[in-house]
Amino acid sequence: MQEPRRHLDEFLSPEERERLRQQPLWKIRLRLFLRSLRTNWRLFAENRIGLIGLAIIIFFALLAIAHPILMKYVWDPTVYDPVVGYAYEETMQPAPPSSRHLLGTDPLGRDVLSQLMFSARSEFILGLVAALITVTIGTTIGALSAYFGGPIDTFFMRLADLIIMLPFVTILIVLGALFKLDLPKLALVIGILSGFGGTTIIIKSQALTIKVRTYIEAARVAGGSHWHIIRHHIIPNLLPLSFLYMMFTVTSAIFSEAALSFFGLLNIRMSWGLMIHTAQTAGYLLNTKTWWLIVPAGLSITLLCAAFYLVGRALDEVVNPRLRKR
Amino acid sequence: MTEPILYVDDLTMHYTTRAGDVSAVDNVSFTLTKGESLGLVGESGCGKTSVAICLLKLLPDNAHIKGGHIYLDGVDLVPLSEEQVRRYRWRRISMIFQAAMNSLNPVYKVGDQIIEAMETHLENFSYPAAREKVAELFRLVGLDPALMDQYPHEYSGGMRQRAVIAMALACDPDIIIADEPTTALDVIVQDRILKELRAIQQKLNMGMIYISHDIAVIAEVSDCVGVMYAGRLVEKACTEEIFHHPIHPYTAGLMSAFPSIVGPKRELTMLPGEPPDLLHPPPGCRFHPRCPYATSICMEQVPEFKEYGGDHFAACWHPLEG
Amino acid sequence: MGEALVRVAGLSKFFPLTRGLFRESQEFIHAVEDVSFTIAPGESLGLVGESGSGKTTTGKLLVRLLDPTAGHIYLRANGSEVDIATLRGKDLKTFRRRVQMIFQDPYESLNPRLTIFDTIAEPLIVQGIGDVLEREERVAEMLVMVGLTPPSSFMFRFPHELSGGQRQRVAIARALIVGPTFVVADEPTSMLDVSIRTGIMYLMQDLAQRLGVTYLYITHDLAVARYMCQRIAVMYLGKIVEQAETEELLQHPQHPYTRALISAVPIPDPRIKRQAIEIKGSIPTPINPPPRCRFYDRCPIADAFCERNDHPPLRDVGGGHYVACYKT
Numbered sequence: 013m014q015e016p017r018r019h020l021d022e023f024l025s026p027e028e029r030e031r032l033r034q035q036p037l038w039k040i041r042l043r044l045f046l047r048s049l050r051t052n053w054r055l056f057a058e059n060r061i062g063l064i065g066l067a068i069i070i071f072f073a074l075l076a077i078a079h080p081i082l083m084k085y086v087w088d089p090t091v092y093d094p095v096v097g098y099a100y101e102e103t104m105q106p107a108p109p110s111s112r113h114l115l116g117t118d119p120l121g122r123d124v125l126s127q128l129m130f131s132a133r134s135e136f137i138l139g140l141v142a143a144l145i146t147v148t149i150g151t152t153i154g155a156l157s158a159y160f161g162g163p164i165d166t167f168f169m170r171l172a173d174l175i176i177m178l179p180f181v182t183i184l185i186v187l188g189a190l191f192k193l194d195l196p197k198l199a200l201v202i203g204i205l206s207g208f209g210g211t212t213i214i215i216k217s218q219a220l221t222i223k224v225r226t227y228i229e230a231a232r233v234a235g236g237s238h239w240h241i242i243r244h245h246i247i248p249n250l251l252p253l254s255f256l257y258m259m260f261t262v263t264s265a266i267f268s269e270a271a272l273s274f275f276g277l278l279n280i281r282m283s284w285g286l287m288i289h290t291a292q293t294a295g296y297l298l299n300t301k302t303w304w305l306i307v308p309a310g311l312s313i314t315l316l317c318a319a320f321y322l323v324g325r326a327l328d329e330v331v332n333p334r335l336r337k338r
Numbered sequence: 339m340t341e342p343i344l345y346v347d348d349l350t351m352h353y354t355t356r357a358g359d360v361s362a363v364d365n366v367s368f369t370l371t372k373g374e375s376l377g378l379v380g381e382s383g384c385g386k387t388s389v390a391i392c393l394l395k396l397l398p399d400n401a402h403i404k405g406g407h408i409y410l411d412g413v414d415l416v417p418l419s420e421e422q423v424r425r426y427r428w429r430r431i432s433m434i435f436q437a438a439m440n441s442l443n444p445v446y447k448v449g450d451q452i453i454e455a456m457e458t459h460l461e462n463f464s465y466p467a468a469r470e471k472v473a474e475l476f477r478l479v480g481l482d483p484a485l486m487d488q489y490p491h492e493y494s495g496g497m498r499q500r501a502v503i504a505m506a507l508a509c510d511p512d513i514i515i516a517d518e519p520t521t522a523l524d525v526i527v528q529d530r531i532l533k534e535l536r537a538i539q540q541k542l543n544m545g546m547i548y549i550s551h552d553i554a555v556i557a558e559v560s561d562c563v564g565v566m567y568a569g570r571l572v573e574k575a576c577t578e579e580i581f582h583h584p585i586h587p588y589t590a591g592l593m594s595a596f597p598s599i600v601g602p603k604r605e606l607t608m609l610p611g612e613p614p615d616l617l618h619p620p621p622g623c624r625f626h627p628r629c630p631y632a633t634s635i636c637m638e639q640v641p642e643f644k645e646y647g648g649d650h651f652a653a654c655w656h657p658l659e660g
Numbered sequence: 661m662g663e664a665l666v667r668v669a670g671l672s673k674f675f676p677l678t679r680g681l682f683r684e685s686q687e688f689i690h691a692v693e694d695v696s697f698t699i700a701p702g703e704s705l706g707l708v709g710e711s712g713s714g715k716t717t718t719g720k721l722l723v724r725l726l727d728p729t730a731g732h733i734y735l736r737a738n739g740s741e742v743d744i745a746t747l748r749g750k751d752l753k754t755f756r757r758r759v760q761m762i763f764q765d766p767y768e769s770l771n772p773r774l775t776i777f778d779t780i781a782e783p784l785i786v787q788g789i790g791d792v793l794e795r796e797e798r799v800a801e802m803l804v805m806v807g808l809t810p811p812s813s814f815m816f817r818f819p820h821e822l823s824g825g826q827r828q829r830v831a832i833a834r835a836l837i838v839g840p841t842f843v844v845a846d847e848p849t850s851m852l853d854v855s856i857r858t859g860i861m862y863l864m865q866d867l868a869q870r871l872g873v874t875y876l877y878i879t880h881d882l883a884v885a886r887y888m889c890q891r892i893a894v895m896y897l898g899k900i901v902e903q904a905e906t907e908e909l910l911q912h913p914q915h916p917y918t919r920a921l922i923s924a925v926p927i928p929d930p931r932i933k934r935q936a937i938e939i940k941g942s943i944p945t946p947i948n949p950p951p952r953c954r955f956y957d958r959c960p961i962a963d964a965f966c967e968r969n970d971h972p973p974l975r976d977v978g979g980g981h982y983v984a985c986y987k988t
Contacts, residue, residue, distance in 0.1 A: 028804075031812055032796050040816050044775065226768040227779075230834070233723050234783035235756035244782075248773045381853035494942050524710035524880065527942055529924035551853065554883075554926035577930045595858045596928045597883035599910050606887060608862060609855035612823050628855075 055330045062326020068319035072312070076133035079126070092123045094130040094282045099123060106296070109304055116304040118287065119294035128308050131283045135316060138199050138269055139262035145203025146211050146261045147254045153208065154215030155246045158223050159238065168212060175209035180264075181271055188277030195280055198272070202265045211257050215250055222249045252331040259324030263317045270313045284309040342369035343512055343545055344393075344431075349406035351385075351392050360616045362388040364569040365406070367643065370513065373543040375536070377560030377577070379553050379592075381613055385569040386549045390515045393547075394433055395423045410513075428459045432506040433515040434499075437522065441502050442490040449476075449486025452505045459509050475504040480534055496527035503535060513545040520555065532558055553596050557581060565589045568614050568624040571643065575650035585652040588625045623655065631656040663736060664698035665874050666722070666842055671695045671731035671745075673717055677947060690946040691717040693898045694731070696974075701736075701841075704868065704875040706889030706906070708882055710921075712943045714898040715878045719844040721745075722876060723761045724752060735759065735842065757787055760835040764847040766827035770819040776803075777815040780834045787838060802833040805870075806863060825856035832864065836871060846878045861888060882925050886910060891980075894918050897946045897954040899971060904981035914983040917955050953986070961987045 056062050083089060091097050098121040099105070099113060105121040107113060115124035157165040187193060187201060222228070223246065231241050272278045273285025276293070280286060291297055291305035299305075351363040363385045370376050378386045391397055393408060395415060408415040410430060415423065435441045443451060452475065453468045473483035479500040490498060499519055506514055516535065520528040536559050539546045548559050556563055557577060564574040565586065573586040584590040594607040611628040614620050620627055626636040636655050643653040672695070674688035692714040699705045709715045720726045722733060724744065734741040737758060747755050760783075763769040770779050780799045784790055790798065796815075803811035806829040819827055828848060835843055845864065849857045865888070868875060877888045885892050886906055893903040894915070902915040913919045916939070923937040939958045946954070951970050956962050966972075966986055974982040 028800060028810060028812060029797065032800055033793065035812075037792060037796070044816060225771075226763045226765060227771040229720075229725055230761070230763060230769050230831075231771075231782060231786075232725060233756060233761045234786055234834075234838075235753045236782070236786045237753075240786055244774075245771055249771070381855060496942055524943070525924045525926075526710065526920060526939065529926070530938070532926070552926070553854070554928040557928050557930045558926045581928070581930055592854060593928065595854050597881075597887050598928050599883045599886055599922065599925050600927055600932060601929070603886065603907075606858045606861070608858045612825060612856065613853070 052330050056326055059326040059329055061322045062329075065319040065322030065326065068315050069323065072132045072316055072319075073136065075129045076136055079129035079133065082129075083126075087123075087126065092126045094122060094127040097122050097126065106294075106302055106305055108302075115308050118290055118305060119296065120290065124287070124304055124308060127282055127287055128284070128312060131287065131309075132312070132316075134195055134280065134283050135266050135269070138195055138202075139265045139320070141196070141199035142202040142206075142265035143258040143261040145200060146207040147258045149204065149207030150211035150215045150257065151247060151250050151254045153212045155219050155242050155250060157212070158216045158219030159242055159246060165216075168208070169216070172209050172212050175205055176213075180205065181268060184268055184272055185275065185277060188272050188275075192279040193272070194278070198269060198278060198280075199265065202261075202268055206261055206264065211261070214257065215253060218253050219246055219250055222246050252327075256324055256327050256331055259320050259327060262320040263324070266313065266317050266320075284313050342371050343411055344370040345407075345409040346389075346393070347407040347409065349389070349392055349408065350404040351388055351397075352402055352404050353398075354400045354402065355617075358617050361619055362401075362569050362616060363392060364619075365643075366566075366569075366571045367406075368564055368571060368574055370545045370547065372512070372545055373540070375539055375546040375548060375559055375561045377556035377563040378547060378549045378566060379551065379556045379563060380566035381551055383568075383613060383616070384566040385616075386566050387517055388569075389566075390433065390517055390547065390549055393513075393515060394427055394431055395420075396427075396433075424459075428455065428511065429509045430511055431513045431515065432509065432511040433517065434502055434506045434519045436518045441505075442498060444490050447487050447489055448493065448501050452486075452501070452508050455505055456508045471508070472504070475507055478507070478538055479504045480530075495523055496531060499523060499527075499531055500534075503531075503538075507538070507542075510542075511544065513547065514539070515547045515549070517549045518551070521550070521552075528555075535559065553581075553592060554598070565592065568619060569616055570624055570653065572625065572654070573650075573652040575648075575652075579648065579650055583650075585646055585650065585657045586625075586654045587629050587631055587656070587658060589652075590658055623653070663701075664734075665701040665703075665736050666699040666876070667732075667734040667736075667741070668698070668722070669696050669732045669734070671718070671721060671733065672729045673714075673721055673726060674729045687947055690898050690949055692721065693946075695895075695898070695900055697893055697900065697903065699842075699874055699876060701874055702868070702872065703891065704865075704877055704889045706885035706892040707876060707878045707895060708880065708885050708892055708921075709895035710880060710943050712897070712945065713895040715880075715895050716846055717898075718895070719761070719846050719876060719878050722842075723759050723844050724755070725761070737841075753787070756783075757838045758840050759842045759844070760838065760840040762828075762831055762835045762843060762845040762848045765851050766824055766831050767819075767851075769831050770827055772819055775816050775818060776822070776830055779819075779830060780837055783834065783838045789838065798837060799833075802837050805836075805867065806830070806833045807859075808833075823856075824852055825860060828852060828860055829863065832860075832867070836867060836873065839871070840873065842874050842876070844876045844878065847880070849884060850879065850881065857884075864888070882910065882922065894921065897943065897949070899954050899984065900974060900982075901955065901984045902982065903974065905979070908979065908981055912981075914977060914981070914988040915955075915985050916959050916961055916987070953984075955985075963987075 083092065089097065091099055099107060099117045102117055102121065105117055106119050107117045109116045113123050115128065118124055153168050157168045184201065193201065228241060228245055231245055269283060270285035273280060273283050274289050276289050287309040288306060296302045296305050346366060346368050349363055349366045353360040353362055366389060378389065380386045392403060403416055406416065410426060442448065449472050452472050456468050457463050472486050476483040476486060481497060481500050493501060520531050532555065548556065550556050560577050562574065563577050563580045564571050565588065567588050573580065573584065573589045580589060581593060584593060591607055591609045595609060597606055609628055614624060622638050623636045623641050626632040629636065641653045641655045643651055645651050646657060671692060673692040674690055677687040677689060695718060707715045707718060717726065721728050728745050731745060732743050733745045735744050735758065744755055777799050780802055781795045784795045784798065799815060800811035803814055808814045808826060808829055849860050852860060867873060877885065879885050889906055891904065892906050892909045893900045896917050902909065902918045910922060913922050920937045920939040923934055927934060939960060941958050953966050953971050956966050972984045972986050974984045977983055
């Protein structure tokens with residue numbers, strides 16, 4: 013069969029045609045994208061909880077960015093290095109907060125503020141990498157399972173059930189004991205576990221509601237292949253939900269890291285969990301007099317986890333119009 | 339003519355939304371006498387369902403009656419509290435909702451749900467008498483009374499709609515509001531339900547307000563027809579009159595846009611444009627942007643809803659010859 | 661009648677009631693069973709029936725959204741007939757340029773995340789027709805044709821910014837952009853308000869003439885079918901029970917079901933009183949139906965002969981009027 017070609021030329025005025033030629037497609041798309049970004053930001057900004065979360069995240073991001081700059085231009089590396097530095101001028105370690113060490117030093121004579129800022133960067137990298145892996149896996153598998161159904165669906169859903177049944181932190185502890193996980197490996201493990209686990213199931217159930225929409229049938233009638241439909245219709249409609257679950261995965265990744273570091277099971281140079289671990293092994297865990305060993309790190313973990321969670325909740329309202337206030 | 343039992347005077351209702359106020363019902367006035375069937379017809383978003391929920395005062399949180407009165411036997415319902423409203427809702431005015439499946443609870447027997455509605459609204463309630471009443475109602479709407487001990491999922495679509503009608507009749511209301519009760523049904527079932535509803539209404543001498551977008555259905559069940567457009571009542575007259583001598587251009591357009599399977603195959607007219615956005619309704623007559631007869635006065639001043647003789651009311655600056 | 665554009669022969673679709681991994685289902689819903697009809701080029705055939713009559717399933721079979729259980733669908737292309745019921749892979753994809761579908765709900769049939777341009781251009785993209793600029797021009801031309809002018813003010817909007825009528829126009833533009841000869845229209849106006857509906861009906865007729873499109877018009881509304889179709893086929897429980905020229909069918913219905921259906925349609929004129937033909941019960945689900953006439957259980961004129969014999973075949977009662985009933 014050959015393509016039937018018809019001439020519709022008489023319907024378009026020369027001015028319209030000219031206007032089309034002058035406006036490149038990518039420019040229009042960019043404008044549309046920016047506009048939708050603005051609209052969504054307005055919706056997000058209406059929610060005070062989300063803004064608080066975002067402010068906390070920005071605060072920690074600034075700490076993380078400031079650390080290498082301070083190390084290069086302000087702080088003496090031999091004193092302030094978060095891992096190998098030593099506060100020579102202090103007579104007793106751990107030293108309480110002072111003007112030189114705003115948050116004091118730890119039992120090994122290292123500056124707590126420097127540790128805190130250095131760790132912020134690792135937490136961000138860990139959280140975001142784990143979340144990105146989770147969402148990539150969850151969205152792909154969720155879309156495939158929902159679209160094809162059958163044995164593919166059965167296999168991945170049973171796998172997800174299995175992963176959900178396993179106690180998450182315990183698995184990480186066992187893996188940590190066996191392999192000495194470092195930061196990238198931990199991100200990978202968390203990403204894979206939560207990607208194939210609960211996230212897939214949630215995204216798949218959303219994909220099922222998209223799969224039965226008429227525009228999927230319309231795309232098939234147009235001649236679209238399975239791959240085309242999944243890529244152009246199902247996944248774009250899943251992305252808002254995926255993005256939301258990214259936020260929640262960041263929270264769980266940071267929290268898991270803290271738990272594992274506390275038990276000393278990670279092969280990490282420095283992290284908030286490790287700071288508490290150091291305090292604990294030196295016997296300062298529940299000592300209120302040496303609060304600066306526990307409180308800054310503990311508070312940071314709580315705040316950053318909460319912040320991502322709050323941003324997630326606010327995004328939920330942007331993504332699900334039903335939750336919005338009228 | 340008998341005394342009106344319902345008199346709606348200048349009713350105005352707004353929905354508050356994120357984008358601003360939506361004027362869903364604007365200065366609507368009409369009367370309903372005992373035993374009269376009034377059809378409210380209009381397109382989606384014209385405010386016909388909003389009028390119904392005002393009458394029952396089943397307003398969602400963001401809806402506010404901005405002005406006007408609803409007199410039921412001379413008592414204004416608008417200023418009444420929720421407590422006081424409960425005394426007339428269902429007992430004096432009841433409603434048949436559009437989605438029959440949603441107004442029946444799937445986990446209770448159909449008969450029990452009707453009995454529960456009676457228990458909530460009636461003072462001297464006794465269970466055996468109520469069961470007797472439900473059986474009577476079932477016979478009235480054409481259902482086997484033995485079905486009252488079954489669950490909604492065991493009913494077909496038409497049977498469910500009948501059960502919902504029985505529920506609306508449970509407290510012997512003076513007025514029944516039917517909001518598109520047959521829209522989801524197939525024509526053969528729709529036809530049967532329409533006939534039965536009309537027969538029951540006449541037999542019990544109830545007032546009925548039948549809401550629909552389908553003027554053919556309205557023609558079958560109504561004595562009187564009110565046409566709504568963009569939140570306003572634009573024309574009201576007896577059925578015969580409005581179908582054959584419409585005054586408002588919108589009514590005329592609606593009639594001639596509607597295809598029929600009988601009579602000569604006449605040209606269907608086309609109304610240009612789309613109904614207005616009620617967030618920013620056009621000034622003056624709300625129909626003027628689509629009206630072929632519109633002049634400058636239509637864009638500036640709201641036409642009065644006035645009588646053109648013989649209980650025929652319309653709101654138009656350029657009324658068509660009858 | 662000259663050569664048919666579409667010729668459907670013995671088309672059936674059964675859906676298994678239960679799906680087991682190892683066990684074949686014994687119960688089937690006979691959604692469409694042994695349906696045959698032809699459509700001439702430029703003609704518009706109305707497929708009318710209640711919900712559950714199998715009219716939408718028939719439409720989906722014709723555009724190959726569903727694979728038929730049995731039967732043939734012949735489409736005339738370049739002077740020869742091709743059986744499209746068994747097309748696969750590349751042939752199936754090319755076939756989709758010739759046969760398109762317009763769906764009922766314009767709120768569901770447009771992807772909310774795609775611009776109007778992306779939606780209308782999608783068939784061109786998947787079929788690999790034209791480059792970016794050419795596609796843009798063709799989309800703009802199509803928008804003008806369906807009455808959305810100026811096209812530049814519609815192309816880069818999203819479906820939620822358009823009204824129901826405008827969305828349906830977009831859906832029509834999208835179906836027609838690849839230049840199909842045959843379009844299945846599944847209740848394209850039933851979700852629209854009266855004042856909008858007429859415009860869409862006229863638009864579809866106008867485009868059919870200008871672009872040489874033939875429609876299968878699926879609807880439950882006989883009044884709309886009267887205006888849109890030259891011929892009407894009435895379906896009941898997966899079978900065509902009657903088929904005739906539109907006015908002939910409406911004026912002289914022969915099958916008892918068609919008669920009941922026509923008498924149940926409300927008339928927008930209070931002066932005309934309809935004759936009442938009542939039939940019992942409501943449309944059942946056709947699970948492994950007995951071989952006799954599908955309408956037997958509800959038929960007011962059925963007798964022992966109808967009970968004993970198979971479902972009656974469609975027979976010509978004169979002037980291209982076909983009825984599947986022993987009693988007429």
